[in-house]
Amino acid sequence: MSAGLAGHRVTTAGAGPADRRGTTGTGPADRHRTTAGAVLAELRERARAVLDPAHYDYFAGGVGDEVVLGGNEAAFRRLALLPRVLRGAPTRDLSVDLPGGRLAAPVLVAPTAFHRLAHPEGESATARAVAAARTVLVSGVASTVAIADVVAAARSVDPDAAVWFQLYPQPDDEVTACLVRRAERAGCTALVVTADSPVLGRHRRDAEHGFHDLPAGLAAENMRDLPGAAPGALRDIAMSPAVSWAHLDRLRASTSLPLWLKGVLHPRDAVLAVEHGVSGVVVSNHGGRQCDVVPAAVEALPAVVDAVAGRVPVVLDGGVRCGGDVAVALALGAAAVGVGRPVLWGLAAAGEAGVARVLDVLRDEVDHLLALCGGRDLADLTRDQVVARSAGVCARCG
Numbered sequence: 001m002s003a004g005l006a007g008h009r010v011t012t013a014g015a016g017p018a019d020r021r022g023t024t025g026t027g028p029a030d031r032h033r034t035t036a037g038a039v040l041a042e043l044r045e046r047a048r049a050v051l052d053p054a055h056y057d058y059f060a061g062g063v064g065d066e067v068v069l070g071g072n073e074a075a076f077r078r079l080a081l082l083p084r085v086l087r088g089a090p091t092r093d094l095s096v097d098l099p100g101g102r103l104a105a106p107v108l109v110a111p112t113a114f115h116r117l118a119h120p121e122g123e124s125a126t127a128r129a130v131a132a133a134r135t136v137l138v139s140g141v142a143s144t145v146a147i148a149d150v151v152a153a154a155r156s157v158d159p160d161a162a163v164w165f166q167l168y169p170q171p172d173d174e175v176t177a178c179l180v181r182r183a184e185r186a187g188c189t190a191l192v193v194t195a196d197s198p199v200l201g202r203h204r205r206d207a208e209h210g211f212h213d214l215p216a217g218l219a220a221e222n223m224r225d226l227p228g229a230a231p232g233a234l235r236d237i238a239m240s241p242a243v244s245w246a247h248l249d250r251l252r253a254s255t256s257l258p259l260w261l262k263g264v265l266h267p268r269d270a271v272l273a274v275e276h277g278v279s280g281v282v283v284s285n286h287g288g289r290q291c292d293v294v295p296a297a298v299e300a301l302p303a304v305v306d307a308v309a310g311r312v313p314v315v316l317d318g319g320v321r322c323g324g325d326v327a328v329a330l331a332l333g334a335a336a337v338g339v340g341r342p343v344l345w346g347l348a349a350a351g352e353a354g355v356a357r358v359l360d361v362l363r364d365e366v367d368h369l370l371a372l373c374g375g376r377d378l379a380d381l382t383r384d385q386v387v388a389r390s391a392g393v394c395a396r397c398g
């Protein structure tokens with residue numbers, strides 16, 4: 001059965017319930033009967049059902065009492081958008097150009113570790129889905145597939161796919177340099193240096209499960225054969241409070257790739273980052289996994305955007321779970337957002353198709369919302385449209 005509304009087809013025919021590893025219900029009809037938030041929540045439940053509880057909790061958990069983990073999502077619920085009227089367009093341009101790649105929609109995939117805990121194909125499956133969506137995968141140094149193979153998987157779908165490489169600057173410059181060369185040789189188009197982890201956050205859930213090592217057969221493949229390790233052996237990813245701006249300067253000088261700094265919350269650090277030559281800043285609290293007394297990422301965003309003052313783009317990650325969250329972040333000045341856990345849920349639930357599903361529902365909902373807000377492109381989302389929500393709760397997340 002279907003009914004037409006001026007220029008818009010409404011139908012009740014379409015995909016049935018999604019199965020675990022195959023279909024994910026991506027047909028157009030499906031879009032009219034669900035929301036990105038509901039899809040992401042369903043994928044999360046499907047992931048929970050299939051994953052080893054220790055691995056589910058590794059992905060889902062946060063640092064300390066998980067105040068910031070919940071706070072990232074809750075902060076979005078406290079914000080609302082004021083639509084503009086009578087200025088839209090029949091089709092909207094969601095693309096964004098960033099140093100290191102062009103995104104068809106303003107949602108990139110934040111670096112998360114150990115995708116083969118979620119699905120046997122791991123980061124390769126993620127890379128194919130992200131390339132098909134024509135957005136950017138930030139592939140982590142803690143990947144269970146070597147970066148050259150991740151890029152190859154992405155390029156098997158789209159020869160121009162942009163894959164960025166995330167790394168923790170290592171106290172030993174020689175190790176950092178070797179990781180940078182690997183990313184360059186693999187064909188990565190940008191580097192993302194994570195700066196919020198001078199020490200590792202304390203994760204109660206991991207401690208309770210006794211989850212400290214990858215299962216046999218899985219490894220952080222990029223850490224193999226590095227200086228200081230025996231041939232074929234792995235080096236630990238070092239977290240060191242001794243890492244400083246000087247390390248960043250040396251890294252910056254060693255490559256011509258655009259360099260993003262991830263994990264910035266203080267506006268003065270954002271200014272320093274620009275002064276030290278970064279090409280972009282990622283406002284992030286590591287998805288609530290490092291310090292449990294920091295603000296929600298979206299709360300920290302406006303001051304960083306103001307401090308950077310348009311000199312470099314600012315990306316936000318943390319708690320983005322629906323198109324509305326994307327639109328609010330963009331209106332507050334983010335050039336794009338990153339999603340972390342939702343991609344892991346999609347991957348665990350349905351492999352490549354699950355990741356594709358996450359990116360598709362978010363893109364579709366942003367497009368719909370932009371139309372509702374009278375936007376033609378992303379620049380039409382502006383800060384004056386963001387207001388505090390004094391009442392009302394989300395039916396899904398309360």
Ligand SMILES: Cc1cc2nc3c(=O)[nH]c(=O)nc-3n(C[C@H](O)[C@H](O)[C@H](O)COP(=O)(O)O)c2cc1C
Nearest residue numbers: 059110111112113140194286287318319339340341
């Ligand atoms: C399981 C997991 C592993 C992560 N691993 C990394 C990592 O290796 N490097 C990094 O910079 N950030 C890492 N992050 C943080 C993400 O890049 C991102 O900041 C965060 O997940 C965004 O929040 P969200 O999960 O609410 O979308 C990880 C996050 C999770 C959930």
Ligand SMILES: CC(C)CC(=O)C(=O)O
Nearest residue numbers: 112113142200237286289
């Ligand atoms: C410590 C890394 C291996 C992964 C990470 O950043 C994380 O689990 O949050």
